[in-house]
Amino acid sequence: MAFSQGFTPHPKISYASAAPTGVGSEAEYLEIGLQAPVDPAALRIALDAALSPGLDVLDAVVAKEGGLADRIDASHWRIEMPEIEPGAAEKAVEAFLAADEVLVERMTKQGKRSFDARKAVASFTVAEESDAPSGAAAAPCAIIDLVVRQVTPAVRPDDVMSGLRVVAGLEPPVPPRVTRLAQGSLTPQGEIVDPLDADREDAPIGGR
Known part of the structure; x- marks a missing residue:
């Protein structure tokens, strides 16, 4: 592995749009x-092999021109809300999408900040019952499918959930289970392109 120069060298590793603490990915x-x-x-x-169980490296490719961050402008999320009826979630999502602006607040290092969570949302739907997890028939569990663009300040899934509370009073009695399913470049058709697609070919990884 390559290291930076100077008195305190560190490994040359950079993460692109890392998931927030407390969510799956x-x-x-x-x-x-x-x-x-x-x-x-x-x-x-x-x-x-070097990572703990549950952390899996799925692919590695040779990086070509352009940084990884330049290829990621959206994320696809799945949000499971136990004890929330799908119908109630659908009404809340409709109210969110109908709003021109949904102001939410988040505590930052500079203090509490207010921003619009609506403009970053590219797609927001409630999954069909057939998409519900096993065991969901015994108790209600709304499943939300969410695509969020990368904007400044960043809009996270918990910000969108705060937006549902603002526009529709929807507040899950237990914390939602949030998982990032994909991230990459958002096409006009609403699909997310894997940022590694342009680099996938049989070639050795060279030092950078």
């Missing part, structure tokens, strides 16, 4: 600098 990306060319498949296996 199936789509995290990072860039690492290497001192010498390495086979991508061998690198993936080595990194995967």
Whole structure:
């Protein structure tokens, strides 16, 4: 692995749009600098073996032109809300989408900040009952499918949930289960393109 220069060298690792604390993710990306060319498949296996169970490295590719951050402008989230009826969630989502602006507040290092959570939302739907997790028939559980654009300040899933409380008074009695399903470039058709797609080819990973 390559290291930075100076009195306190550190590994050349950079994360793009890391998920917030307390949520799950199936789509995290990072860039690492290497001192010498390495086979991508061998690198993936080595990194995967070094991580704790539950942290899986799925792919490794040679980085071409442009940074990883330039290829990510949206995230796709799944939000499970136990004890919330899907019908109630659907009404709240409709109210959110109908609003021109949904102001929410979040505590930051500079203090409490107010911002619009509506403008960042590209897609917001309640999943069909067939998409509900196993065991959901015994108790209500609304499943929300959410696509959020990257804006400044960043709008997180919990900000959107705060927005549902603002516009419709929807407040889950237990914390929602949030999982990032994908992140990448958002197309005009509403699809998210994997940021590694442009780099996928059989080639060694070179030092950067």
